[in-house]
Each structure stands twice: as structure tokens, then as C-alpha cells.
Amino acid sequence: MHTQMNIAVVDYKGGNVQSVLFALERLGVSATLTADAETIRRADKVLFPGEGEAASAMRELRTQGLDKLLPTLTQPFLGICLGMQLLGTHSEENDTDLLGILPFAVQRFPASADYKVPHMGWNTLHALQSPLFAGLREGDYVYFVHSYFAPVGDYTIAQGRYPAPFSAAVQHRNFYAVQFHTEKSGAVGTRILQNFLTL
Amino acid sequence: MLTKRIIPCLDVKDGRTVKGVRFEGLRDAGDPVALAAQYARQGADELVFLDITATNQKRQTLVTLVRDVARELDIPFTVGGGIGSVADVEALLLNGADKASINSAALQRPELIDELAGRFGSQCIVVAVDARFSPEAGWQVYTRAGTQATGRDAVAWCREVAERGAGEILLTSMSHDGTKDGFALDLTGAVCAAVPVPVVASGGAGRMEHFTEVFQQAKADAGLAASIFHFGEIGIPDLKQHLQDAGVPVRIGSALAERKVKA
Numbered sequence: 001m002h003t004q005m006n007i008a009v010v011d012y013k014g015g016n017v018q019s020v021l022f023a024l025e026r027l028g029v030s031a032t033l034t035a036d037a038e039t040i041r042r043a044d045k046v047l048f049p050g051e052g053e054a055a056s057a058m059r060e061l062r063t064q065g066l067d068k069l070l071p072t073l074t075q076p077f078l079g080i081c082l083g084m085q086l087l088g089t090h091s092e093e094n095d096t097d098l099l100g101i102l103p104f105a106v107q108r109f110p111a112s113a114d115y116k117v118p119h120m121g122w123n124t125l126h127a128l129q130s131p132l133f134a135g136l137r138e139g140d141y142v143y144f145v146h147s148y149f150a151p152v153g154d155y156t157i158a159q160g161r162y163p164a165p166f167s168a169a170v171q172h173r174n175f176y177a178v179q180f181h182t183e184k185s186g187a188v189g190t191r192i193l194q195n196f197l198t199l
Numbered sequence: 200m201l202t203k204r205i206i207p208c209l210d211v212k213d214g215r216t217v218k219g220v221r222f223e224g225l226r227d228a229g230d231p232v233a234l235a236a237q238y239a240r241q242g243a244d245e246l247v248f249l250d251i252t253a254t255n256q257k258r259q260t261l262v263t264l265v266r267d268v269a270r271e272l273d274i275p276f277t278v279g280g281g282i283g284s285v286a287d288v289e290a291l292l293l294n295g296a297d298k299a300s301i302n303s304a305a306l307q308r309p310e311l312i313d314e315l316a317g318r319f320g321s322q323c324i325v326v327a328v329d330a331r332f333s334p335e336a337g338w339q340v341y342t343r344a345g346t347q348a349t350g351r352d353a354v355a356w357c358r359e360v361a362e363r364g365a366g367e368i369l370l371t372s373m374s375h376d377g378t379k380d381g382f383a384l385d386l387t388g389a390v391c392a393a394v395p396v397p398v399v400a401s402g403g404a405g406r407m408e409h410f411t412e413v414f415q416q417a418k419a420d421a422g423l424a425a426s427i428f429h430f431g432e433i434g435i436p437d438l439k440q441h442l443q444d445a446g447v448p449v450r451i452g453s454a455l456a457e458r459k460v461k462a
Binding site: 016019023025026051111115116117118121141143144162181184185186187189190 | 200201202203204239244269270271273274275292293294295297317319320321322323366367392395396397418420421450
């Protein structure tokens with residue numbers, strides 16, 4: 001049903017893009033991995049995956065001019081993991097200025113004996129409030145791997161707990177983003193990707 | 200709540216899984232893609248592929264396998280065995296592996312951990328540590344598939360790899376591996392207390408209670424096993440129910456999720 005859709009996956013050497021491409025392929029959708037501004041601007045949907053370190057990711061985005069392009073996009077946009085954090089204003093990770101699409105500042109989890117950092121593994125979703133989560137329930141599990149987090153705010157559309165609440169997903173206008181790996185979160189993650197494709 | 204992870208480990212040689220695997224309804228038990236999918240359906244939280252291919256020219260087979268598995272698998276997977284360089288890790292990640300596990304190469308040149316974490320991020324760099332106990336030397340680290348003693352203390356080495364940027368430690372007790380008498384609770388507990396990163400306990404699982412112990416007493420973040428899963432001695436859904444009944448947080452109901460979430 002989505003085969004006619006034109007989907008761009010932003011290529012900025014940001015980590016696990018291949019997993020995201022495979023997840024789309026499993027949904028019968030072919031996507032274009034691209035850093036080309038025109039291709040991204042014309043796409044029906046834009047996915048912005050990411051893993052790794054914030055400062056080098058921002059450097060790569062600036063090199064390719066994507067830091068100017070991304071905030072101007074108007075089609076449904078989905079950031080994943082680091083691709084969510086980069087939408088904020090600033091990250092504690094190497095004192096990095098981010099894209100500034102959403103008003104949050106990214107902080108590091110405090111390490112403790114009971115709460116290891118990175119926060120790695122399957123954890124529950126809470127306070128779901130978005131069509132992105134249609135068909136899901138409070139307490140459904142998704143897979144997280146991150147050492148930094150966005151605090152809860154008006155923009156939060158799902159919360160995680162580790163142990164304090166943090167933003168598991170955020171939204172501002174057409175910009176949606178999730179901290180967890182939708183592409184590695186089993187049937188629940190697949191449903192979220194499907195939901196995004198129908199936005 | 201963050202759950203404790205159950206991780207089946209598959210040995211891979213020349214692109215095929217080795218060790219007999221008894222699964223009902225699997226046409227080809229050596230097919231890593233089918234096996235991976237089967238474990239994911241049963242509720243495995245993650246998979247580890249350990250490549251035991253001896254020769255370098257066969258490495259391309261591993262990369263192809265990783266790609267085939269990643270194409271089908273919607274849970275995370277880690278690939279280890281013979282990884283020695285930034286280029287090795289890059290090839291695996293580019294083809295869809297989520298984490299790379301290094302062992303002997305890190306012992307040979309510990310700076311490799313810093314380089315890999317700097318290049319790819321700590322979240323995808325696992326350091327595997329094989330340890331054996333002796334009354335004289337305590338818990339010592341072994342290398343080259345457990346054949347050579349290194350003289351390093353296991354807890355001290357785990358602390359060092361975490362400081363160098365490992366995002367996770369895969370800790371195997373060679374003294375317990377294959378015994379089915381339970382995990383090394385003392386070693387696992389000592390490492391979990393010493394490092395700020397998640398620890399996967401491996402070696403010795405024989406009964407479901409062993410997982411309860413390693414999670415509750417040793418505070419492991421994940422438990423890894425091979426043959427008890429492959430031979431169907433312990434089913435993952437039963438294990439998870441057992442853990443939940445014992446008060447261990449686990450992800451249950453992936454089958455439920457499949458029903459509920461299927462569009």
C-alpha cells in the first residue's frame with residue numbers, strides 16, 4: 001500500500017541506517033538513502049536515524065548543509081535515537097549545539113549501581129499520546145540503547161522510566177522522534193513504523 | 200521498567216550454524232536466518248552470533264550472513280569471533296549488525312577498544328571476557344578462545360575495558376561453561392559491582408533457577424546460553440514466565456504483542 005510512497009532516509013554516516021532500511025523493506029517499502037537536499041525536500045516522508053556521538057554527527061550534518069535544510073522540512077519526519085536527540089537545542093555530550101527544532105536540552109543519565117549507563121535493553125512505554133502509537137498499549141516494550149536523554153516537556157508524546165521519567169518520544173508539528181530503536185523493537189516497533197508511514 | 204535480557208548464542212562456521220539444534224518444524228536447523236527468526240518469535244531479547252570460522256578469507260561469508268539475518272530480524276543482534284580491526288567492525292555494522300563483540304584483539308592491543316568506541320560509539324562495542332578460576336591466581340582472563348592465560352585479573356580487566364569505552368561486557372566463566380551447574384555468581388557479582396556498564400553473564404546455565412540467581416544475586420543485566428536453548432531443554436517462554444513469577448522483570452508477551460499489534 002505504501003509502495004508508491006517516496007521515502008528518504010537521511011544519510012549522514014550516523015550509524016545503523018542499514019537496520020532502518022531493512023525494517024522498511026520488511027514493510028514492503030523501498031526507501032532512498034540520501035544526503036541530497038532536493039531528494040530529501042521532495043520526499044513524502046523523511047527518516048532520520050542515528051547512533052554514535054552528537055558532536056561528530058552535527059559536524060557531518062553541517063558539512064553536508066543538512067543542518068540548514070532539516071528544520072525547514074514540512075513533510076512527516078521521524079527521528080530515531082540520536083536522530084531524536086539532535087532535534088534539541090543542546091547536548092551535554094561534548095557540549096554540542098544541536099538543530100534546535102525542539103526546545104529540549106539533552107542530558108546524561110547519572111550512573112548508579114542499579115541503573116547502568118548506557119540504558120540498554122527492553123523497557124516500557126508510558127503516557128502514549130500520538131497517532132504514532134495507534135494500536136499500542138501502556139507498558140508495551142521497546143528496545144533502548146542510550147546514555148543521554150531528553151527531559152519530559154510539552155513536546156513529549158511518550159515517556160520512558162529510568163528510573164525517572166524521560167522523553168521516549170517527542171513531536172513538534174511534522175517532526176516526530178523516538179529515543180528507542182523502532183527497527184529493533186519487534187512487532188511493537190514495526191507497528192510504530194507502519195503508523196508513521198500512514199501519517 | 201528495564202527488563203533482564205535472555206540471549207541465545209549461536210555458533211556460526213562458514214555461514215552456517217553449528218552444534219545440533221532441535222527445533223520443531225525447522226526444515227534446516229543449520230540455517231542461521233531461520234533460527235534467528237525462530238528465537239525472536241519465542242521472545243529472545245537479543246541474539247549473539249559467534250563466528251568460529253578459522254580463516255580470514257572466510258570472513259566475507261560472515262558479512263553475508265549478517266546481512267541475511269539483519270534483513271529478517273527485528274530484535275538486536277551482536278556478532279563476535281575473530282574481530283580484530285576497525286574495518287572488521289565497520290563491515291559488520293554496515294551490513295546490519297547492532298553490536299560487535301571483541302575479545303582477543305582487545306587483550307592484544309587494549310587501545311582498539313578506545314578506537315572502536317570513538318569511531319562507532321560505545322553502544323555498539325561489546326568486550327567479551329573469558330575467565331577461569333584457580334585457587335592460586337583467582338579469576339584470570341584467558342585469550343585465544345580460552346587457550347592462553349593472560350595473567351590479567353578478570354575484574355580489573357573488566358574495569359579497564361569499561362573505562363576505555365566498551366558499552367557492554369560479555370562475561371564467560373570457563374570454569375562453569377558446559378557444567379550446567381549455574382553461572383559464576385561470585386565473578387559476575389564482582390564485575391557488576393565494579394563497572395558502570397551492562398554485564399551479560401555466560402557459562403553454566405542448566406536450569407531456570409540459575410537465571411534467577413544470576414539476576415537477583417549477581418545483578419547481571421542479561422543471561423546468555425547456547426545448548427540449553429538449542430536442545431529445547433529450556434524454552435524461552437517458560438524461562439521468562441519462571442523469572443516473572445520469581446519477581447525478575449522480563450519482557451513477556453511478544454506473542455501477545457504479535458497478535459495485538461498486527462495491523
